[in-house]
Amino acid sequence: SAVISQKPSRDICQRGTSLTIQCQVDSQVTMMFWYRQQPGQSLTLIATANQGSEATYESGFVIDKFPISRPNLTFSTLTVSNMSPEDSSIYLCSVKQQETQYFGPGTRLLVL
């Protein structure tokens, strides 16, 4: 399976600021995904990061709030913009390999 790393692993941020999360994969993958896991909840897909085109966002998530970059087949970023305490969550990068999705270690975000 692919080895996925994320930066930062955790951060504490002030409301109104933005944070960019990086996801790096050790092999080229076509599809990368960004999920959110709020405290005590399961995973919710934010968007699919497509290489060479705009990300595809799920219902309830918009590009202005969660801009995504996918400059190549091994890297993606997710920005959480104009943060509020409700954005406190774990943000997970995921890649598809063969028929399975694998997850990165996650970025734990606390917004004060």
Added chain:
Amino acid sequence: GQNIDQPTEMTATEGAIVQINCTYQTSGFNGLFWYQQHAGEAPTFLSYNVLDGLEEKGRFSSFLSRSKGYSYLLLKELQMKDSASYLCAVGGNTGFQKLVFGTGTRLLVSP
């Protein structure tokens, strides 16, 4: 719509067998996945079923019935380290472009 149901919590004893059920109603079906997630960690892939029947992998087995919209994860010879959340997820789109997750089942294994 999309609906995936799992029990919220289960408890079991070390050495025992536990079955975690998952029922789903999704628009389209392209496989059912089970993930294990320890507290504070990312989900780890356990199993994938796309055809009806039982898939066995060591102490873990997963079963699928597509006609019933039903799956279960069977854990044998439970160990303390099996205490974790178990997430059922359905690949619901053509080409398997996204997973829809259930809320997860917290399993507590006691001595």
